[in-house]
Amino acid sequence: MANIKDLKKRIKSTKGTYKITSAMKLVSAAKLARAQQRILSLKPYSEELMKTLRTVAAVTEDYNHDYFLENQENKLAHLLVISSDKGLCGGYNAQLNKVVRKFIKDNEDLDIKVHFIGKKVKELIQDEVNVGTHYTFEKVEPKHTEIIDIADELSLDFTTGEVGKVFVAFNSFESAMSCEAVVNQVLPFSMPEDDKEKIKENFPFDFKYDPSAEEILDTMIPEVYINTVYTAVLDAIASEHGMRMVAMENASKNCNEVIRKLTLKMNKLRQAAITTELIEVVSGAESLNG
Amino acid sequence: MFKLDILTPNGVVVKGLTCKEILVPTVRGEIDILEGHTHVLTKLSTGIVTAKDLEGKDWCFSVTHGTCKVLGDSVSILSMTSESAEKIDLDRAKDALDKAEKKLAEAIESDSELEKFRRKKARAEMRIKLAYTRGDSY
Numbered sequence: 001m002a003n004i005k006d007l008k009k010r011i012k013s014t015k016g017t018y019k020i021t022s023a024m025k026l027v028s029a030a031k032l033a034r035a036q037q038r039i040l041s042l043k044p045y046s047e048e049l050m051k052t053l054r055t056v057a058a059v060t061e062d063y064n065h066d067y068f069l070e071n072q073e074n075k076l077a078h079l080l081v082i083s084s085d086k087g088l089c090g091g092y093n094a095q096l097n098k099v100v101r102k103f104i105k106d107n108e109d110l111d112i113k114v115h116f117i118g119k120k121v122k123e124l125i126q127d128e129v130n131v132g133t134h135y136t137f138e139k140v141e142p143k144h145t146e147i148i149d150i151a152d153e154l155s156l157d158f159t160t161g162e163v164g165k166v167f168v169a170f171n172s173f174e175s176a177m178s179c180e181a182v183v184n185q186v187l188p189f190s191m192p193e194d195d196k197e198k199i200k201e202n203f204p205f206d207f208k209y210d211p212s213a214e215e216i217l218d219t220m221i222p223e224v225y226i227n228t229v230y231t232a233v234l235d236a237i238a239s240e241h242g243m244r245m246v247a248m249e250n251a252s253k254n255c256n257e258v259i260r261k262l263t264l265k266m267n268k269l270r271q272a273a274i275t276t277e278l279i280e281v282v283s284g285a286e287s288l289n290g
Numbered sequence: 291m292f293k294l295d296i297l298t299p300n301g302v303v304v305k306g307l308t309c310k311e312i313l314v315p316t317v318r319g320e321i322d323i324l325e326g327h328t329h330v331l332t333k334l335s336t337g338i339v340t341a342k343d344l345e346g347k348d349w350c351f352s353v354t355h356g357t358c359k360v361l362g363d364s365v366s367i368l369s370m371t372s373e374s375a376e377k378i379d380l381d382r383a384k385d386a387l388d389k390a391e392k393k394l395a396e397a398i399e400s401d402s403e404l405e406k407f408r409r410k411k412a413r414a415e416m417r418i419k420l421a422y423t424r425g426d427s428y
Contacts, residue, residue: 041301048297048366052359056331144299144371207361210332211318216357219333223356223370230299 004273007266011259018255024088025248028241032176035238039173042234046227053220057191058199060213065221066159070188074164077110078132078154079103079183080229082170082236083121085140089240090247092171092179093120099181100169104129110165115154117142117233142233151229155222158187170232171239177246179239186228291325292363294341296351296372303351303372311342312365314358323360330360334369336412338420350375350423352416373420380421387414 057063081100083093100121104112115132116122122134133153137146157163166187171179209216291310296303312323315337321330334356341349356369390411398404 042299044295044302044305045297045299045368048295049368052331052357052366052368208328208330210316210330213331216331216333219355220357223368227299 002265002269004266004269007262007269011262011266014255014258014262018252018259021248021251021255025245025252028245028248032238032241032245035234035241039231039234039238042227042231046231049220049224049227053191053217053224055199055207056209056213056217056220059207059209060217063191063214063217065217067155067221067225068188068190071161071164074161075109075111076163077107077112077165077167078115078157078163079112079167079169080115080117080150080154081121082168082233083116083118084236084240085118085120087120088247089244090250092240092243093124096169096171096181097121097124099183100125103167103169103183112167113163117150117236141237144230147230147233148226151226154229155187155225168229168232170236171243172232173235173238173242176242179235179242184228184232186225189225189228291344292323292365295364295366296339296353296369297366298369298372300371303374304349307341307343307349309341309343309349313340314365314367315339315353316358323365325363327360329362330358332358334358334367336416338416338423339367339372340423348423350420352420373417375420375423378417378421380418383414383417383421387411387418390414 079100081096083096087093100114104114112130113132114125114129116134119134122131135150137143154166158166165185167183168186169181169183172182173179291308294307294309294312295305310325314321314323314332315335317333317335320337321332334353336354337352339351339353341351343349352371352373352375353367353369354371356367358365358367390407393407394404394411398407
């Protein structure tokens with residue numbers, strides 16, 4: 001049976017763990033706020049970009065871009081997995097790993113090359129898949145330009161016909177409490193299917209395109225593609241911090257629970273020791289009197 | 291009178307700035323947008339957007355590639371990056387230019403490196419140009 005000294009030691013070490021987990025929780029909360037801010041700053045841009053794309057798409061007929069080309073023959077594909085570099089974030093990497101495995105299993109006919117951002121999922125599946133590039137960044141959080149470079153690298157292989165499809169797997173941010181692992185196809189993509197007539201009706205003006213609608217689409221489509229990849233990365237970052245915050249909160253709660261139980265146990269033991277001692281003293285005195 | 295929005299992936303540079311005139315660099319030259327301009331969607335080129343507000347004050351912003359849409363009484367510019375002249379640190383931009391020029395003077399073997407420093411140089415030059423629009427002395 002544990003003695004009081006051991007229990008004291010355990011309580012002390014649990015208190016130390018509690019300090020660490022609660023500090024990590026605060027750090028993650030601050031990082032999450034920053035990540036959410038980044039998503040919010042991107043939002044007006046993406047909304048306006050999509051709105052403009054839809055209006056331009058409505059007036060162009062038979063427009064084709066390299067990014068639209070469906071090539072069913074080509075069985076090679078790129079998959080970019082966005083995980084984290086650090087652990088202690090609950091099921092964040094585990095759930096992504098599960099979804100990626102399922103995706104690879106469901107698409108056995110495709111020869112998938114897996115590229116990674118973040119090392120955690122890579123460590124889990126590198127022995128089973130065809131590993132491509134592992135992208136790292138100058139600082140912990142990637143800059144927009146760094147994401148553009150990655151996106152360009154992947155799209156270059158697509159436009160040259162080296163691969164037929166490009167996918168991105170990441171944890172999509174829902175709220176600070178939850179995120180969902182998803183695999184999205186980013187290339188080839190198609191124009192948003194809208195009611196063209198309706199858009200045209202809302203555009204009663206003589207709208208001018210300079211130099212031409214097609215040329216504008218040529219610049220907009222790569223931007224839309226990059227924007228999709230960038231959104232995925234920002235989502236993954238926000239999800240990571242959200243998950244870590246929740247995980248650390250639970251850990252802190254568990255620490256408190258353990259501390260409470262251990263303290264109770266220690267107090268009981270101490271009380272038992274006191275009682276035994278008292279009985280000894282009392283019975284000693286009794287025997288003297290007797 | 292119309293409203294100007296400049297949006298980038300890194301955030302909103304300006305939203306709802308009321309202006310009476312805007313100069314926008316496009317691939318086919320600079321266009322001057324006044325009230326009642328035709329509705330137009332055009333491709334931007336790297337340069338400086340100058341907006342004159344109602345009091346006649348000039349607001350300058352750098353833009354790189356993207357689009358500019360004039361629709362009704364709103365002008366929205368979508369650019370990969372954009373900076374307002376007020377926020378530019380002239381000394382830092384000059385340092386960056388010096389560094390880029392020095393690097394370019396050295397022998398660079400890979401094309402991507404060369405391209406990288408060329409871009410850095412162009413960016414620094416534009417920032418310096420933008421900073422001077424504030425009326426700073428040389």
